[in-house]
Amino acid sequence: MTPSARVQAAIELLDAIIASARDGGPAADTLIARYFKDRRYAGSRDRRAVRDHVYDAVRRAGEYPSTGRAAMVGLARERPEIAALFDDSAHGPAPIEPGEEGAIAGDVPDWLKPLLAAPVEQNALLGRAPVDLRVNRLKAVMGDVAPLYPDAVPIQGLADALRLPEGWPVEQSEPWKQGLVEVQDAGSQMISAACQAQPGMTVVDMCAGAGGKTLALASAMAGKGTLIAADTIRSRLARLDPRAVRAGATFIETLLLDQVHESRALEALNGRADVVLVDAPCSGTGTWRRNPEARWRLTPARLDRLVQEQARILDFSAPLVASGGVLVYATCALTDREGRDQARAFLERHAGWVADSIPCPMGRPHGDGLLLTPGHDATDGFYFARLRRMA
């Protein structure tokens, strides 16, 4: 592909990403993978260049751009070498017209800025994320694994964590294939650690998805006890199965919940769980380093729906917690409505519950819990609180 054709390909992909953000379709990464599957003529350098153009344009555009071309024109206004490729050559884009619309630059959409927790460094939400590893204690210890990744550095405060540079291809490495390590952001690892799951406990991961945190809980439990991974989406839970096999965590039980009627399937667990983790569906404002187009997906109406759903999930999860047990509420969101205010509202709705202290070497106290941010902690952004049912 010529350099101009790569810019045109980026424009086409951006159009698809913009439409997908509007319609709730697949993520940018999936769309890029599909695009190149149908275009075998594109070599690895073409793919890398197109992908870089796409992500540079997405990262730059805080507000939802009108078209893929507007997103690229906005980028080209700051990058003369890209502007020069709008040259009308075969397969290249038409020249930029004087006064042509270019997407507005910014990190955070204007409507969302005042809703982010005050300590959040908004200019650090779109940085590049490193690759964090978690040693799977079911199969290895740090002393075995660290020498296998000489490029990795430890992460302070997390005994099982290692950090590799952005883009390091862990999934091609033997230790990953053998299940000795998992890829997991340090913030996620911190939340799993804050659950303080121990061997022999009964632990429910209520919004388990594909089981990122479930596997960390399994490692902390040394494979002993009861660990239930629940979710309402079958395909997400199905992705946990092969991961659990690779990690040697086959004691995990999965539980598919019926949305709206979740309590029916959970009745037998009432009052039995030492720990319930609610890693709730959220705006994902803490994960823009990985999914920068997620900020185009969020609307005020969607945020309202998420806040309501988080409260509902907390309310049907609370009865599962045994007397003296804890409910850990977590979101990878940085709005106060989803974090600080949600935890406070739970404590106000539920008599007999208190906020527990969180033994965490990272983050900053915020309301009844802790805030982790890319700018302060070099992790994805999270809010989490430990809520204890008094004995």
Ligand SMILES: C[S@@+](CC[C@H](N)C(=O)[O-])C[C@H]1O[C@@H](n2cnc3c(N)ncnc32)[C@H](O)[C@@H]1O
């Ligand atoms: C933030 S993701 C969880 C990520 C996962 N815990 C991890 O560490 O990889 C939120 C999950 O909540 C699930 N979910 C949404 N509504 C739910 C409900 N009512 N009950 C249980 N899970 C729900 C979603 O399907 C999604 O997988």
